[in-house]
Structures are given as C-alpha cells and as structure tokens.
Amino acid sequence: MSAPLLTEPPTGLDDLSVFPASTARLPHGHLSIGGVPLADLADRFGTPVYVLDEDEVRSRCRTYRAAFPEAHVLYAAKAFLSRAMARWIDEEGLGLDVCSVGELELAHAAGFPPERMVLHGNAKTPRDIETALRLGVGRIVIDSPSEVARIAALTGTAGRQKVMVRVVPGVSAGGHEKIRTGTDGQKFGLSLTDGSAQHAIARVLGQPQLELTGLHCHIGSQITDAKPYLVAVRRMVGLMARVKDSHGVTFSELDMGGGHGVAYRPGEAALDLTALARRLGAELATGCAAAGLPLPRLAIEPGRAIAAPAGVALYRVLSVKHTGPNMFVAVDGGMSDNPRPALYGACLLYTS
Numbered sequence: 001m002s003a004p005l006l007t008e009p010p011t012g013l014d015d016l017s018v019f020p021a022s023t024a025r026l027p028h029g030h031l032s033i034g035g036v037p038l039a040d041l042a043d044r045f046g047t048p049v050y051v052l053d054e055d056e057v058r059s060r061c062r063t064y065r066a067a068f069p070e071a072h073v074l075y076a077a078k079a080f081l082s083r084a085m086a087r088w089i090d091e092e093g094l095g096l097d098v099c100s101v102g103e104l105e106l107a108h109a110a111g112f113p114p115e116r117m118v119l120h121g122n123a124k125t126p127r128d129i130e131t132a133l134r135l136g137v138g139r140i141v142i143d144s145p146s147e148v149a150r151i152a153a154l155t156g157t158a159g160r161q162k163v164m165v166r167v168v169p170g171v172s173a174g175g176h177e178k179i180r181t182g183t184d185g186q187k188f189g190l191s192l193t194d195g196s197a198q199h200a201i202a203r204v205l206g207q208p209q210l211e212l213t214g215l216h217c218h219i220g221s222q223i224t225d226a227k228p229y230l231v232a233v234r235r236m237v238g239l240m241a242r243v244k245d246s247h248g249v250t251f252s253e254l255d256m257g258g259g260h261g262v263a264y265r266p267g268e269a270a271l272d273l274t275a276l277a278r279r280l281g282a283e284l285a286t287g288c289a290a291a292g293l294p295l296p297r298l299a300i301e302p303g304r305a306i307a308a309p310a311g312v313a314l315y316r317v318l319s320v321k322h323t324g325p326n327m328f329v330a331v332d333g334g335m336s337d338n339p340r341p342a343l344y345g346a347c348l349l350y351t352s
C-alpha cells in the first residue's frame with residue numbers, strides 16, 4: 001500500500017475535461033463513465049480497478065486514422081493491454097506495437113493478426129524472438145547489434161523476416177527526464193551520433209534472412225509540441241540518404257514511434273494531432289525530395305494518447321492526513337497499478 005503525495009488540491013466536480021467524454025455527474029458527487037456508475041464498478045470488481053471506455057478508445061483510434069490517412073498507425077500495447085483492448089484496436093484497423101512475449105501471446109490469443117504487430121524491446125529473450133517468428137509478426141525492431149545475428153539465425157535459411165533498426169536521432173523531448181529516449185546515454189536504440197546505427201544497418205543488410213524495410217525512432221513520451229518530431233524526421237532522412245549513398249538501398253517505411261502528449265490536469269496542453277500530421281508529412285516529403293529518396297510510408301505508435309484519456313483507475317481512500325505542508329491521501333493501490341506518481345511525480349486525484 002502506498003500514499004501518493006497530493007501536490008495540488010483534489011479536483012472538484014467542476015472540470016471533467018481530462019476524463020473520458022462520457023463521464024457524467026451523478027447525485028451525491030458520484031461519477032459514471034459510459035453510463036455505468038463508478039461506485040458500482042468498485043463494489044462489483046473491488047479496487048484498485050482500471051475502467052476503460054470502449055467508445056472513447058475506438059473514437060481515438062478513428063481520430064488517428066483520420067489525421068494520418070496515409071500512415072500505418074500502431075497502438076503501443078505498453079500503455080495498456082487486455083484481450084478486449086486488442087480486439088478493439090484490431091477492429092479499428094490499427095497495428096499493434098508489442099515488446100514482450102506476454103503482450104504478443106495475449107494479443108494473438110485475442111485474435112490480433114500477427115502480421116500487423118511489431119516487436120520492440122531492448123532486451124529481447126530468445127523466447128520473445130522465437131515466438132515472434134513462429135507467429136509471423138510483421139516487423140521486428142532491432143535495438144542492439146547482437147540481435148542482428150540472433151534474429152537471422154533463428155529465422156533460419158528458409159525464412160526471411162522483415163526488420164527495422166531503432167535509431168537514436170539525438171533529439172531530447174518528453175515530459176520528464178526519465179521518458180526521454182531520443183538522445184544517447186539511455187538504453188534504447190542505436191546512436192546516430194556515434195555511428196552505431198549505421199554499423200547495425202550494414203550488418204542487417206549483410207544478412208540474407210533479414211529484410212530491412214526501414215528505420216525507427218521513438219524520441220520520448222508526453223511530447224506536446226510537433227517541433228522535436230520535425231528535427232527527428234530531418235535526421236532520419238539524413239541517415240536514409242547516407243544509407244542510399246553507402247549501400248544503394250532505399251526504404252519503404254519510416255516509423256516515428258509514439259510519445260504524443262495528453263492532458264493529465266485540466267488546462268494542460270495535449271499534442272495537436274492534425275498539426276503534427278500536416279507538419280510531419282510536409283517535412284518528410286520535402287526532405288526526401290531534396291535528398292532524391294522515394295517517400296517512405298510513415299508509421300506512428302501512439303500509446304497513452306489512445307489509452308490514457310479513455311480510462312481511469314479507481315481506488316478507495318483509506319486515510320487522509322496532513323504532515324507539514326503536505327496532505328497525504330492513502331489509497332488501496334500503489335506502484336504496481338499506478339507507477340507514475342512514484343516514478344516522476346505525476347498525480348491527478350479526484351475525490352467524491
């Protein structure tokens with residue numbers, strides 16, 4: 001049990017803008033989502049419990065597909081995954097980014113087509129790779145040099161696996177230092193700056209069992225401005241041009257990852273998807289034309305921007321106390337169901 005630090009006064013009933021759109025006020029200060037009283041859900045399922053509004057998830061998927069009609073939109077399962085979620089994402093026509101055998105098998109058991117999945121991970125176990133190959137995932141994203149030969153060997157001489165290389169483009173972006181993954185010095189991807197990415201690309205191209213369809217980068221999470229993505233696209237196009245010069249190879253895809261920021265508190269900014277789509281598309285088209293490259297199909301991997309605004313986590317408050325300048329609200333949950341407050345100080349509390 002833990003007691004999240006309440007950094008701001010509890011949100012009152014007056015502003016529900018960060019809750020799912022179907023959230024409604026009930027008498028006595030209670031709330032319902034999708035017409036279901038939250039107190040009933042707490043009684044029925046116990047707490048803590050995650051509550052997700054299917055309509056909101058689906059409508060967010062549709063918003064993405066409308067904003068990025070030409071792109072491949074993959075939901076990043078790490079934001080939240082269950083069988084129902086996998087089914088909704090499938091029915092809405094999105095792909096799925098998975099990063100463990102657990103996510104992969106869960107989605108597969110829910111009937112998600114493996115060819116629309118992408119396997120990520122900076123520490124893929126042999127079982128992760130074997131399962132991905134056996135089920136036939138669409139892409140495996142290579143995150144370290146040692147994976148190149150390992151994936152090629154497990155693919156075997158009879159097969160050919162589509163892969164991408166995750167590049168660290170040297171762009172710092174994201175809502176907190178701990179979720180900025182676009183610069184060197186963190187554990188994901190291969191550096192553009194020190195040549196590791198170029199080296200890995202050359203090794204992949206030397207493996208007949210691997211088909212390198214394109215490059216990937218994920219610069220961070222909770223990004224609310226399009227600019228860092230534009231800088232990252234420019235650097236990725238520069239790398240694609242160098243690969244063309246060195247190897248005579250061009251790519252059909254460019255995956256710019258996720259990281260699209262959402263509002264956690266009323267009044268906070270969220271990333272403007274329409275503006276992002278327009279500016280990203282224009283930057284990519286201009287850059288490729290200038291470098292004499294064919295236009296790759298864009299892929300994006302939003303996670304929290306689909307799941308977070310569609311759900312809430314319900315807790316029972318066990319005690320409230322004041323210590324010095326702080327008020328502590330102890331609830332019947334903690335790190336395992338809501339790590340963000342402890343990891344980087346995020347907290348939005350609604351009490352009724």
Ligand SMILES: Cc1ncc(COP(=O)(O)O)c(C=O)c1O
Nearest residue numbers: 076221258259260301302303304
């Ligand atoms: C490779 C990759 N893609 C997509 C995401 C999704 O990020 P977000 O939930 O911030 O959109 C992550 C998050 O860590 C990631 O590592």
